[in-house]
Amino acid sequence: MKAEQGPDLAKAPRTERGRKTLRKLLDAATREFADHGFHDASISGITRRAGVALGSFYTYFDSKDAIFRALVSDMSEDVGRAARQALSPSMGALEIEHAALHAFLSFASENKEIYRIIDEAEFVDPDSYRAHYETIGTRIEERLKAGGDSGEFISGLGAPEAWAVMGMNVFLGLRYAIWSREGDPAFEEIARRANDLLAHGIASSGD
Amino acid sequence: MKAEQGPDLAKAPRTERGRKTLRKLLDAATREFADHGFHDASISGITRRAGVALGSFYTYFDSKDAIFRALVSDMSEDVGRAARQALSPSMGALEIEHAALHAFLSFASENKEIYRIIDEAEFVDPDSYRAHYETIGTRIEERLKAGGDSGEFISGLGAPEAWAVMGMNVFLGLRYAIWSREGDPAFEEIARRANDLLAHGIASSGD
Numbered sequence: 586m587k588a589e590q591g592p593d594l595a596k597a598p599r600t601e602r603g604r605k606t607l608r609k610l611l612d613a614a615t616r617e618f619a620d621h622g623f624h625d626a627s628i629s630g631i632t633r634r635a636g637v638a639l640g641s642f643y644t645y646f647d648s649k650d651a652i653f654r655a656l657v658s659d660m661s662e663d664v665g666r667a668a669r670q671a672l673s674p675s676m677g678a679l680e681i682e683h684a685a686l687h688a689f690l691s692f693a694s695e696n697k698e699i700y701r702i703i704d705e706a707e708f709v710d711p712d713s714y715r716a717h718y719e720t721i722g723t724r725i726e727e728r729l730k731a732g733g734d735s736g737e738f739i740s741g742l743g744a745p746e747a748w749a750v751m752g753m754n755v756f757l758g759l760r761y762a763i764w765s766r767e768g769d770p771a772f773e774e775i776a777r778r779a780n781d782l783l784a785h786g787i788a789s790s791g792d
Numbered sequence: 793m794k795a796e797q798g799p800d801l802a803k804a805p806r807t808e809r810g811r812k813t814l815r816k817l818l819d820a821a822t823r824e825f826a827d828h829g830f831h832d833a834s835i836s837g838i839t840r841r842a843g844v845a846l847g848s849f850y851t852y853f854d855s856k857d858a859i860f861r862a863l864v865s866d867m868s869e870d871v872g873r874a875a876r877q878a879l880s881p882s883m884g885a886l887e888i889e890h891a892a893l894h895a896f897l898s899f900a901s902e903n904k905e906i907y908r909i910i911d912e913a914e915f916v917d918p919d920s921y922r923a924h925y926e927t928i929g930t931r932i933e934e935r936l937k938a939g940g941d942s943g944e945f946i947s948g949l950g951a952p953e954a955w956a957v958m959g960m961n962v963f964l965g966l967r968y969a970i971w972s973r974e975g976d977p978a979f980e981e982i983a984r985r986a987n988d989l990l991a992h993g994i995a996s997s998g999d
Contacts, residue, residue: 622915624831679995707911708829715971722967729994738994745964745977745985746994752963753956760929760955764922770952778952786993787936787945787953788886 596645607645609635611659614652619698623653623709650710657706657713660699661720667692678732679784685728686754687776693762694772700763722747753779803852814852816842818866821859826905830860830916857917864913864920867906868927874899885939886991892935893961894983900969901979907970929954960986 598604613635617626628649632639646652671688672681693699706714726747732738761775770778805811820842824833835856839846853859878895879888900906913921933954939945968982977985 701914704911704914707908708915718963718966732994736996739996742994744967745982746989748963748967749960749986749989752959752961752966754959756925756955756959756962757952759925759959760951775952779956782953782956782993783989784993784995786989786991787939787949788991789943789946 598645603644606635606637606641609637610642610645610652611656613637614656615660615698615702618653618656618702618705622701623649623705628652653706654710654713657703657710657717660696660702661713661717663696664689664692664699664721665724678728678735678737679780681728681732682750682783683776683780686757686779687772689754690758690762690772690775693758694765697763700759718751722751725750750783753783805852810851813842813844813848816844817849817852817859818863820844821863822867822905822909825860825863825909825912829908830856830912835859860913861917861920864910864917864924867903867909868920868924870903871896871899871906871928872931885935885942885944886987888935888939889957889990890983890987893964893986894979896961897965897969897979897982900965901972904970907966925958929958932957957990960990 598607610631613631613633614626616634617630620626621630626649628642629639631652632642642652646655667688668685671684676684703714703717706717722744726742726744729738729742729746729750733740733742757775757779761769761772805814817838820838820840821833823841824837827833828837833856835849836846838859839849849859853862874895875892878891883891910921910924913924929951933949933951936945936949936953936957940947940949964982964986968976968979
């Protein structure tokens with residue numbers, strides 16, 4: 586968890602108990618910010634949900650802003666971890682994109698508050714918002730280039746294709762994980778169709 | 793302009809002068825909300841920027857919420873209009889997607905506040921936020937289906953592909969129109985590369 590790594594995000598706990606308290610605070614902050622939004626969320630609301638004394642909050646964070654920043658960073662890490670855990674070394678480049686999207690859809694569906702919190706960062710903490718997408722964009726770009734190197738993808742892919750793939754994934758998550766409706770295709774079908782588009786495009790063959 | 797059509801959005805002006813005042817208020821609101829965000833923006837800030845008496849505001853809007861809702865609807869219309877104006881009846885289905893993205897990149901580059909205002913609607917007015925994307929998604933889906941009917945695109949395209957295309961366009965706009973950097977490829981190249989991805993995908997031929 587990145588929040589434990591840098592003093593600018595959270596004061597690192599030194600004990601196992603401290604790590605548990607920090608985790609409780611971040612989980613409680615997720616619910617508090619998701620329910621009330623940043624402006625109406627309060628530190629006392631966070632500590633009450635966490636079942637932690639108000640003083641303990643200040644052991645780890647200086648302010649509501651500080652825990653929000655730590656939370657965005659923590660969620661950003663979680664998204665990356667969910668994708669990585671779905672991948673295995675034997676997968677081809679295309680299969681990796683399929684698995685990453687499928688994992689993201691499942692993750693977003695189980696963590697619906699992620700869109701609201703990351704999106705609110707655009708206003709509360711623009712640097713974290715931008716860092717979130719720049720980091721994911723760079724990761725996708727590296728995967729596309731690796732696919733180009735292995736010959737599975739065409740060569741010359743770069744940031745524009747990576748941002749296109751990221752946008753596809755974010756909007757498919759918005760529509761099918763957050764705004765899901767009865768009768769929607771299953772995540773498996775969504776991921777397969779997005780993967781087909783990514784692999785072969787939508788022009789009729791011969792075009 | 794949609795704001796003039798429904799009493800729930802703005803009280804429709806009956807005179808040319810009234811239409812001009814409404815336009816001034818919406819343009820001033822764009823700047824006020826972009827500079828301060830919804831919470832810190834004020835009606836007096838909007839009327840001051842518009843050079844319009846405070847009483848005139850209430851001729852058209854009941855509240856700060858009401859003008860925000862009208863503005864999101866107005867911007868949503870503007871995005872659609874910018875895309876439509878770039879299209880011509882002679883274009884093929886793929887060329888239409890290229891022109892729509894190119895027009896959107898130019899529009900976003902000249903109206904950078906659009907991302908901030910549409911994105912803030914997720915918190916201030918979630919229904920408008922969702923309506924904005926549902927409307928664009930439906931429009932793209934219709935274009936993809938028309939391309940399938942004409943034989944230029946594969947058949948069976950639907951909402952998942954439409955939301956994928958929308959996500960590509962929104963994120964390419966975010967990266968290259970809003971967060972543009974020196975040395976970035978020109979919009980022409982971005983639109984061409986996105987169009988290549990959409991047409992043929994990124995798998996090596998033979999895959």
